[in-house]
């Protein structure tokens with residue numbers, strides 16, 4: 001999920017560039033001296049010494065696929081047969097993940113080298129084809145047989161969650177013929193709406209706006225334009241962008257509608273009211289649980305409103321305007337110095353900030369972030385991939401490290417993904433158990449950003465810095481309502497498409513406006529925001545996924561609240577939960593380890609109290 005916009009002020013012990021709008025910034029080298037060379041990935045050390053050892057793993061994965069395939073038609077013949085297949089699938093996943101990570105990282109550091117990634121993709125497709133019978137045959141398992149198998153082969157209990165998951169899906173599974181028909185039609189049914197959405201943008205000539213001596217594109221450069229010091233530029237960019245979005249919303253809306261209808265139709269065959277219900281079921285969440293969260297979030301809208309007013313007042317003062325408009329919202333706080341950290345400083349800061357998570361976490365994090373181990377690749381250059389990511393427990397890639405606090409936040413976030421995997425590997429012997437709902441894995445990564453801010457708040461000696469981090473903390477907390485609004489739009493849209501109430505792009509406008517108005521008065525003031533739904537590609541590219549962001553954001557805040565009340569106790573239970581892997585539904589993990597009950601109507605009480613306190617502390 002988006003990594004916190006973490007713009008703060010000077011940190012003691014790190015270089016500070018001149019404040020925005022003053023003289024030319026002090027030149028800052030984020031990777032000075034030998035650092036540029038040291039922050040390169042060592043593929044030989046961390047992946048494969050040579051092509052022969054890479055090839056050996058490819059062959060091993062192929063052999064495992066063959067061994068699994070040999071059980072086709074005999075999967076449930078005995079407990080031993082089932083256990084044997086599960087063991088091999090588990091081992092295959094470890095192998096495949098390493099091959100995938102190798103492909104991803106080698107192509108990220110040099111986009112011209114797609115060889116290993118493409119080889120992986122071919123291998124994966126072959127593997128899936130050979131082993132797809134597993135899911136189909138496993139459907140023959142019922143509760144009674146499972147119990148008998150568990151008695152015959154007690155080690156099967158280690159796979160209990162996988163097996164229960166199958167039983168759980170049984171009532172929603174179609175006949176083998178229907179399933180294979182749907183699977184074969186899948187790419188044609190699912191592939192075109194996101195492609196058409198993209199095409200809609202690609203073929204549009206968006207207006208250009210002259211800004212600060214350059215000509216910028218309102219679509220591609222929107223974020224830059226909204227930070228332009230010239231207010232009229234910002235307004236023109238906003239108005240022109242939303243006007244264009246309105247013009248192309250008919251086609252994007254058509255793609256969204258047809259995609260939703262197709263998914264709803266398939267979900268109906270499986271016995272779900274809408275595809276959204278199915279997506280929740282798949283994530284071990286239910287509509288009542290989600291409604292419970294939305295209910296609590298919406299009950300606290302006055303808190304959000306208070307924050308918006310505080311922010312508007314500050315913008316008005318900073319910008320010297322009578323009323324802060326929507327195109328002023330992205331303007332950085334006036335005169336806030338931008339702290340910068342070298343690569344070495346960032347790693348040390350990350351390690352210090354996450355040290356409350358205990359000795360094992362710290363040891364693994366040190367291993368990841370010590371550049372001597374060659375698991376980091378953050379120095380920019382030609383032909384590099386975009387963004388920042390960790391894959392499995394292996395390594396960390398960032399396209400071009402610049403040393404901003406936001407980059408440090410990204411580092412601790414992504415490290416959170418890697419160390420989660422590592423802890424599961426340490427405790428369960430395989431990465432197989434680290435796959436769970438995105439809202440859980442993202443909550444682990446996002447919580448690290450809270451620990452980073454918390455660490456800075458506790459250790460920074462500079463009052464201006466503290467103020468700035470406080471401000472950022474507050475902004476991050478209050479994102480909850482924005483994320484909830486975007487997620488709720490999608491839920492409402494599926495309901496209305498299902499009920500035949502949305503039949504074109506105007507229907508999406510209406511849903512967007514209604515949900516928007518209930519969350520944010522800006523939707524009353526700016527008619528343009530009706531087409532705001534055009535700005536989240538997720539609705540097309542990862543349908544029914546956005547709620548993960550709400551739950552992850554909410555959970556990370558909840559962890560932070562619990563952590564503040566009992567740092568040592570919470571950290572212990574929390575890392576134990578992470579290390580356990582997904583051996584039971586996420587809701588059960590949360591309940592068993594952290595006493596977090598997603599059905600509790602008062603779940604967020606303490607969290608909102610923490611947020612209210614943060615708002616009260618915010619610099620006026």
Ligand SMILES: [Zn+2]
Nearest residue numbers: 001413442445
């Ligand atoms: Zn993430």
